[in-house]
Amino acid sequence: MVVRRVLAAGRQILSGILRWNWSQSTMTILFFAHLRGATGCAETTLARSEMTTEQLWDDLIAEYPRLAAFRRCVRLACNGEYVGPDARFRANDEIALIPPVSGG
């Protein structure tokens, strides 16, 4: 009886930990300028714990096909810094899609 209760408690704690870990594995993707028009939103999240730039584009274009036309003129930034095509993203990264800029 005691054993069963201990096991049940252990399972609850374990599933709590797993749920907590799962909710940590997301990345935020930000869209700017005309990309917002192309996607219909300013940001989205991807439930991933790690990702390459190829995978990022595949996921985004699957969800927002109109992004495909802009792929080659968009630079990627991760946590506020430009990254190259061989970047690897991790959980909780903030990734921004930067189309050609026009400040000043």
Next chain:
Amino acid sequence: MEIEIQLTNSAIPDLLAPPGSTAWGAWLEFRGLVRELEAGQSIVALDYEAYERMAVPTLRRILEELAASHKVGFVRVIHRIGVVAVGEAALYVGVASAHRGEGFGLLAAFMDRLKVDVPIWKTRALTSLPLPQSSPRAPSETRTSDHCLRPGPATASELLACVRSRCTPLESERCNLADALGRVLREPAIAPSDQPVCDRSTVDGYAVRRDSEASTFRVVDRIRAGEWKPRRLEFDEAVRVATGAALPADELRVVMQEDVESKEDRITVLRPDSDRHVRRRGEEAQAGQTLIVPGRLLRAGGLALLASLGMTRPLVSRRCRVLHLATGDEIVAPDLNPAPGQIRDSNSTLVSAFLARWGVVPVQQRVGESPTGLRDALQAMEDSYDLVLISGGASVGEHDFTPAVLQETGFEIAIRKTRVRPGKPLIVAQRGALLAFGLPGNPLAHFVCLNVYVRAALENWAGRTNSSNSTFGVLSASVPAGDRDRETFWPARTEHRERATVVKPLPWSSSGDLTSLAEANALIWLPAGHPPLAQGQPVEFLPVEDVP
């Protein structure tokens, strides 16, 4: 250098005090104002959007980098976000320095960098001001005009920044060494082993132990280049070696055959020798050492190095794909005789020769002078092109149809007119990642636009995003005063003399003048309103002859 950076929704004050320091002899202020459009739409405001988390650190990083080459004491940058009305400043930059030269230099360089790297955008041009309590920008709002509109005619720097910001490096691919000339390497070239991989002789002679003090040796073996015959050598033994031969052991030296007297199988060293006739293992490179960094352009020497490393399928930028449409009823193929009123098409030859220097072979078509011809050609175009060059039909006049046709086929016009001669009616447009240039019909304008702006696109696509090839030389003849409102690119020929590069401006009567083109290998870049320049005056120029 002290830096103050601010992004704000509020108006930038009219009066901003310079920092209080008695060290500054120069205080410069620049305000970037929102202009009303000239031809076409009249706007009342621009709407600015920023990625604030990144914009501020990027501005700071740019200034810190520029501080290394421009000795300036204080910079204050204020950029507005949100709606900015015509006539108001969207950007303010204040620079304090000991002397004006460094301040002007930093300001100009900073503006160039801002327009390429800082994540701030003009997202809308408004034709009426929103009500004070208007809701924040929603992405589904219809935009009243195109993104990245440059109101008014563009300067050469603005054009270059616009073009570069729209071109990111193309994908990389593996190719054979023979096809890699002129491409940019996208992976490091790493020595797979020590270079050379073992000690080698650099002369014909005899290898003996370094620690041997004998002067007479018995020749026990002979090694030719390409042979591998390792062995131990005694103090009095020598091995005959040819130039390039692998030495049979470590710690040997080589005596030149001219320095020995040889008799049967014995040699006597006549002259004491130094250690220099051996290429030691690893002397040129060590295993794992990077010999070419990614981002380098591959020329003949680089290809030879890759061959020596066995990198016969290097990872390089893919070549861009170009479609060239030559419009105009007045042009005929060069091998035909033009009828009265017609001319031979020289622009197609100019375009293909220019692109050939980049290893790019364009698809070229002549289309008649009508919107239909151009529209049909653009609609029939395959999706795989990176660049469309449209020759002719760019002039703003009653026959101007290129911008309209581009817009009908889904392009956004980024540049409609320039403040540069030649090349005033240049068009730059984009559809997705496809870039289009509408080049003014005359050959000199083609020459300038190809070598200045199209070149910038090709460089970025090749992966050379930071390259700038402008340099300075000295005029060998005078140049008259420039147009008050327009910069000039003056075709020229450069020569290298002992102390400096001398630049000879070539005679140039009008934009249709081809005769100077045959001699031109440079373009002198003169600012708007420049005074007459005398022989001996230093000028900035862009070389156009160099193999990319």
